[in-house]
Amino acid sequence: MKKLNNKGVTLIELIVSFILVAVAVIYFYQTLYTVKKLYSKSQKETQEFVDKTYALRIVDAYIDDEAKVYDSLTNNTLTENICGKYFECDNIKIEDNEDNNKMYKVTITMENGEEVVLYKYHG
Amino acid sequence: MKKNNKGFFLAETIVMIALVTTVMAFVYPNITKLYENFVNKALYYDQTEDIYTLKAVYQYFLNDTPIDTPIINYLTTGNEGECDQPGEKKIPDLIQLSDGKGHGFVLGDENYKLEALYITSYMSDFKDYSTSDYEFYRYLRRMKKITYDTSSYRLIGKFTKKGVTSYASIKIDNPNPNRNCNLGGDQ
Numbered sequence: 001m002k003k004l005n006n007k008g009v010t011l012i013e014l015i016v017s018f019i020l021v022a023v024a025v026i027y028f029y030q031t032l033y034t035v036k037k038l039y040s041k042s043q044k045e046t047q048e049f050v051d052k053t054y055a056l057r058i059v060d061a062y063i064d065d066e067a068k069v070y071d072s073l074t075n076n077t078l079t080e081n082i083c084g085k086y087f088e089c090d091n092i093k094i095e096d097n098e099d100n101n102k103m104y105k106v107t108i109t110m111e112n113g114e115e116v117v118l119y120k121y122h123g
Numbered sequence: 124m125k126k127n128n129k130g131f132f133l134a135e136t137i138v139m140i141a142l143v144t145t146v147m148a149f150v151y152p153n154i155t156k157l158y159e160n161f162v163n164k165a166l167y168y169d170q171t172e173d174i175y176t177l178k179a180v181y182q183y184f185l186n187d188t189p190i191d192t193p194i195i196n197y198l199t200t201g202n203e204g205e206c207d208q209p210g211e212k213k214i215p216d217l218i219q220l221s222d223g224k225g226h227g228f229v230l231g232d233e234n235y236k237l238e239a240l241y242i243t244s245y246m247s248d249f250k251d252y253s254t255s256d257y258e259f260y261r262y263l264r265r266m267k268k269i270t271y272d273t274s275s276y277r278l279i280g281k282f283t284k285k286g287v288t289s290y291a292s293i294k295i296d297n298p299n300p301n302r303n304c305n306l307g308g309d310q
Contacts, residue, residue, distance in 0.1 A: 045165075053171045060175060099230050100222055102183050117235040118175055121182040 051087065052116050055108050058086045059118055063106070078106070160265075166289075168262060170282075173291035176230065176237055177280050181295060184220070190242065190278075191298035193218050194306065214304055216247035216263075217279070234285060241279040244297070244306040262290040274300070 009017075062082055063073065078092040090109040097103045097119070106118040184190040220240040222228045228240040243249075249263040259281065266277065279292040297305075 049171075056171055056175055097230060100183070102187055103179060103230065105231070115234065117172060117231070119179040119230060119237075121179045121186070 048112075048114070051110060052114075055087055055089060055110065055116055056118055058082060059092065059106060059108060060120075062086075063120060163261070164265075167287070168265070168289065169291045170289055172235070173280055173282050173289060174293060176282070177278055177291055177293045180228065180230070180237070180240060180280070181278055181293065188222075189298070190220070190295075191302070193220055194242070194298065194302070214306060216249050216251060216306060217241040217243045218306060233283075236283045237280050238283055238288075239281040241281075242276060242295075242298075242306070243279060244276050245274070247306055258288065259290065266292055276306075 059082060073094050075093050078094060082092060083089040088111045093107045095105050097105050103119050103121055106120060108116040110116060220228050220242055230237040249260060252260040252263060274297055276295050276297050277292045278295050282289045
């Protein structure tokens with residue numbers, strides 16, 4: 001019969017190896033947690049970015065193609081024709097720009113309350 | 124069976140730790156820089172809102188105030204109409220545009236504001252900005268890397284949204300292709 005192998009690890013070696021593994025696991029979990037948090041945050045931010053860009057494109061195109069004349073633009077027209085039809089938003093507000101009377105400001109209030117600003121030139 | 128007494132010497136362990144630490148010391152700052160660049164690019168550079176504003180402002184300049192005027196003004200008053208000679212740099216990299224009322228071009232309020240508007244050419248190297256406004260300099264350097272059209276000009280805006288600064292730029296045509304001198308000099 002084969003002789004019994006009495007080689008093994010001492011208590012000290014065992015403790016040291018446990019500590020090393022524990023430290024490694026802590027850092028590993030921290031990294032996993034950070035990655036998970038970053039992933040959720042980036043998903044939310046990407047969605048907000050897409051919504052914002054889409055809103056800007058739609059309103060810009062609507063003003064250029066449909067409304068065209070600055071004087072015909074009103075808050076009600078813009079809100080009724082765009083909000084809920086092309087994308088979800090609370091309201092669209094149009095106002096003159098104090099600094100430069102050749103430009104006007106369109107403020108889109110998104111569903112989440114965030115305001116998106118679009119400046120337009122009206123000549 | 125003979126016991127195996129082979130193992131690492133203290134010296135070998137120390138050398139290995141030193142090597143790993145050196146590698147980490149080089150890798151960590153690069154990763155941090157990479158992440159910072161990513162955050163800047165994603166949140167503070169060339170946001171859609173800012174690009175639309177710049178487009179509207181560019182339309183204003185195309186229709187109402189010739190955008191070449193400040194460059195010509197600079198070349199006639201500041202530089203006496205002379206182009207830079209090799210090795211000298213009198214023509215600036217950027218010129219701040221004005222709304223014609225004696226101050227810079229400003230739009231908006233504290234929630235969303237175009238704080239300053241500049242025009243520059245591809246040839247600029249922006250070295251003068253490395254000490255005065257480092258964040259702006261970083262954006263300018265990045266902008267240069269992504270521009271390949273050597274004849275192009277760019278309109279650059281510095282924006283603030285609720286206290287946070289962001290930068291954006293759009294490519295525009297050379298306002299006056301017949302002009303001998305370009306911003307940033309002929310490098």
